[in-house]
Amino acid sequence: MAITPHPARTLRQAASNRYDxxxxxxxxxxxxxxxxxxxxxxxxxxxxxxxxxxxxxxxRAGAWIGWHGRPGPAxxxxxHDGIHLHPIALTGDDxxxxxxxxxxxxxxxxxxxxxxxxxxxxxxxxxxxxxNRRFAEAAARVAAPGALxxxxxxxxxxxxxxxxxxxxxLRIGFFLHIPFPPVELFCQLPMxxxxxxxxxxxxxxxxxxxxxxxxxxxxxxxxxDAKVTDGKIWHEGREVVADTFPISIDVADQQRLALDPxxxxxxxxxxxxxxxxxxxILAVDRLDYTKGIERRLSAYEELLAEGxxxxxxxxxxxxxxPTRQRIDQYQALRERVERAVSRINGDHSGIGRxxxxxxxxxxxxxxxxxxxxxxxxxxxxxxxxxxxxVAKEYVATRTDHTGALVLSEFAxxxxxxxxxxxxxxxxxxxxxxxxxxxxxxxxxxxxxxxEPMRAYLRRHDVNRWATGFMGRLDGLAEDxxxxxAA
Ligand code: ADQ
Numbered sequence: 001m002a003i004t005p006h007p008a009r010t011l012r013q014a015a016s017n018r019y020d021x022x023x024x025x026x027x028x029x030x031x032x033x034x035x036x037x038x039x040x041x042x043x044x045x046x047x048x049x050x051x052x053x054x055x056x057x058x059x060r061a062g063a064w065i066g067w068h069g070r071p072g073p074a075x076x077x078x079x080h081d082g083i084h085l086h087p088i089a090l091t092g093d094d095x096x097x098x099x100x101x102x103x104x105x106x107x108x109x110x111x112x113x114x115x116x117x118x119x120x121x122x123x124x125x126x127x128x129x130x131x132n133r134r135f136a137e138a139a140a141r142v143a144a145p146g147a148l149x150x151x152x153x154x155x156x157x158x159x160x161x162x163x164x165x166x167x168x169x170l171r172i173g174f175f176l177h178i179p180f181p182p183v184e185l186f187c188q189l190p191m192x193x194x195x196x197x198x199x200x201x202x203x204x205x206x207x208x209x210x211x212x213x214x215x216x217x218x219x220x221x222x223x224x225d226a227k228v229t230d231g232k233i234w235h236e237g238r239e240v241v242a243d244t245f246p247i248s249i250d251v252a253d254q255q256r257l258a259l260d261p262x263x264x265x266x267x268x269x270x271x272x273x274x275x276x277x278x279x280x281i282l283a284v285d286r287l288d289y290t291k292g293i294e295r296r297l298s299a300y301e302e303l304l305a306e307g308x309x310x311x312x313x314x315x316x317x318x319x320x321x322p323t324r325q326r327i328d329q330y331q332a333l334r335e336r337v338e339r340a341v342s343r344i345n346g347d348h349s350g351i352g353r354x355x356x357x358x359x360x361x362x363x364x365x366x367x368x369x370x371x372x373x374x375x376x377x378x379x380x381x382x383x384x385x386x387x388x389x390v391a392k393e394y395v396a397t398r399t400d401h402t403g404a405l406v407l408s409e410f411a412x413x414x415x416x417x418x419x420x421x422x423x424x425x426x427x428x429x430x431x432x433x434x435x436x437x438x439x440x441x442x443x444x445x446x447x448x449x450x451e452p453m454r455a456y457l458r459r460h461d462v463n464r465w466a467t468g469f470m471g472r473l474d475g476l477a478e479d480x481x482x483x484x485a486a
Contacts, residue, residue: 018144019084021062023053024135026099026155028066028085042080046365049152049177051250052462056470058082065138071095086142088134097127100327103155109329110189111154111178112290112384113410116329120190128191129158132198136162143170148473151202153177158194161201173473174202175245178386179412180212183219196223200235204473206245208386208412213244241476245469246416247387251461254396257369266366267373274374275353278313279439282375284368284390285382287320287360289333292381292408292425297340297356299431304348304355308436311348317357317371334360372397377404377438380411381425387412391420396457401447404438406431416456419449 029050033043044050057064063084068075074089090099101124110118136159139149150173151159160172186192196219199205207213217233220226220242226235233240257263274280281300285291300316303309320337324330341358348355363371372378378394388411395405395417407413407420414422423434441449 017142018147019061019063019142020144020147021057021060022065022139022143022147022149023057023062023152024065024139024149024156024159025049025152026067026103028068028087029053029064029083030068030080030085032069042078044081051253052247052466054081054083055463056466063142065135065142067099086138088131088138090131094127094131097121097124098131099155100324102128104324105327105329106189107154107157108178109289110185111181113179113181114185114188115383116289118188122190125191132156132158133162135159136166139163139170140166143167145169146171148173148470150175150470150473158198159201161198164201171473171476172202173204173206173469174199175206175469176212176386177208177247179209179384180207180215182215183222186215186219187223193223196220200224200226200233200238200240202240203476204469205240205242206469207242208244208246209415210244212386213242216242241472243472245465245472246412246460247389247465248457248460248462249389249392249396250463251392251396251457254369254393255399257366258373258397258399260366260369263366263370264373266370270370270374274315274317274357277315279309279315279377280375281314281316281377281379281435281439282319282371282394283316283379283381284319284371285321286323287330287334287337288323289329290382290384292383293318293320293337294333294340295383295425295428295431296379296381297337297344299428299435300356301340301344301347302428303432303435304344308432309439311355312350312353314355314439315357316355317359317375319359319361319363319368319371321362322360368393369397372403375403377406377435379406379435380413381406381408381423381431382411383408383425385411385413389413391417392457395450395453398450398454401450401454402443403450404441404446405449405453406434406438416460417453419453421449 029045030042031045033041035041063086065086067090068087071090071092074087077086101121105119109116135156143149146169148171152175160174163172217228220233221228224235226233231241231243233242283296285293304311341356344356345354372394380388380391391407391413405420407417407422408425409422421434421438423431425431
């Protein structure tokens with residue numbers, strides 16, 4: 001579906017400061033930065049969500065509501081790169097309770113199979129309610145009559161319900177970027193019914209994977225006695241559609257980077273700097289316990305110890321982006337990962353020859369693309385992941401159909417990238433076998449797997465995801481207007 005601008009609406013919006021399209025996400029799509037003269041400025045964030053929504057937001061002159069990233073008062077609304085930004089203020093207590101507490105120490109682990117024990121804290125729940133209400137009230141203020149509002153992710157699950165109470169005229173969509181757990185797990189949540197009712201305030205609820213959609217349907221039946229038919233949930237006299245919309249990446253832009261001579265030269269340089277090994281195994285993750293970093297390192301360590309990988313010929317590069325560093329579980333994970341890296345290097349490296357290069361920092365997209373190009377094997381082995389865009393970025397980068405992707409069955413991406421070496425990361429022996437198979441794969445085998453994955457991605461890029469979701473929400477809005485007019 002093509003996205004067409006709405007010039008008449010745009011003019012009306014500018015005059016009234018009310019918008020026909022409003023996006024809500026925990027973070028605004030910009031970060032604090034300084035310009036060449038050292039003055040503070042805003043820079044567009046590198047995230048995939050911004051890339052996905054930018055064309056739609058610009059063509060429809062939409063507004064984006066989110067936190068600007070620092071505790072304290074919110075800057076006044078401003079326009080950046082054609083998008084109207086409405087910052088939400090969070091106090092230090094809000095950051096503790098709503099963001100680091102309820103969102104990232106309760107909901108995040110629970111929705112990821114409780115791979116770490118979720119922490120339940122009543123004060124955090126109040127903080128979560130309070131901040132969700134602040135977002136809902138901000139959306140109610142800026143949305144034009146009958147506007148489309150798209151709410152994103154686990155931080156804001158109460159917003160659809162709150163917003164519907166404030167503004168029943170709006171069409172509300174919600175998309176969850178992380179997994180949605182099975183009924184038994186979800187039911188551990190003290191706020192379970194409140195959250196479910198919050199989500200059901202939307203007209204359209206989108207998930208990354210069919211299993212998440214199924215879990216949501218079952219939960220609505222189980223917890224609220226809702227009636228579910230053909231993907232539609234009938235609840236309290238309203239119809240809510242829940243469906244699967246797997247997110248993707250800007251494939252054309254990733255390919256453009258991969259073909260850039262400077263990026264290709266950098267990839268060659270990286271291999272030289274690594275000592276021109278026969279095999280480079282790469283992993284790129286946020287330093288998060290859901291990403292399976294420790295098990296991956298254990299698999300590599302055992303393969304070296306057993307002589308199935310030769311330390312003189314193999315290098316692993318683990319890029320681990322710092323994240324949520326104030327939360328205890330993340331600090332503990334970092335210590336464990338760094339101990340494992342030191343142990344592997346202590347036991348198996350030589351002078352001037354490291355077995356694991358551990359890079360605890362963020363990189364720009366060109367450097368990441370160069371790393372993807374330099375890697376013979378990409379190991380993406382989360383214990384649970386909504387989608388995992390790194391897997392898709394690697395495939396999109398391999399324009400010559402070389403390279404091997406080892407991919408966890410528990411990443412949403414496994415439902416689409418079926419030709420990868422799919423593994424259960426909890427099964428260490430299976431993981432080791434998959435890594436050695438991928439290391440040993442010849443060019444023909446690599447191409448046999450890479451070609452269909454690349455063809456699939458070209459057809460399913462991030463624009464298709466964004467327009468698919470918006471088109472569906474637009475369609476529901478049209479059905480609704482027609483019914484109201486009849
Ligand atoms: P994340 O858990 O953050 O996202 P992921 O999908 O892998 O996980 O996205 C990570 C992004 O960060 C990628 O675009 C990657 O290029 C980038 N990145 C990784 N390492 C980096 C580094 N060192 N420097 C700079 N950038 C780096 C959540 C869900 C996922 C879901 C996405 C999108 O947990 O499952 O795929 O949202 O919906």
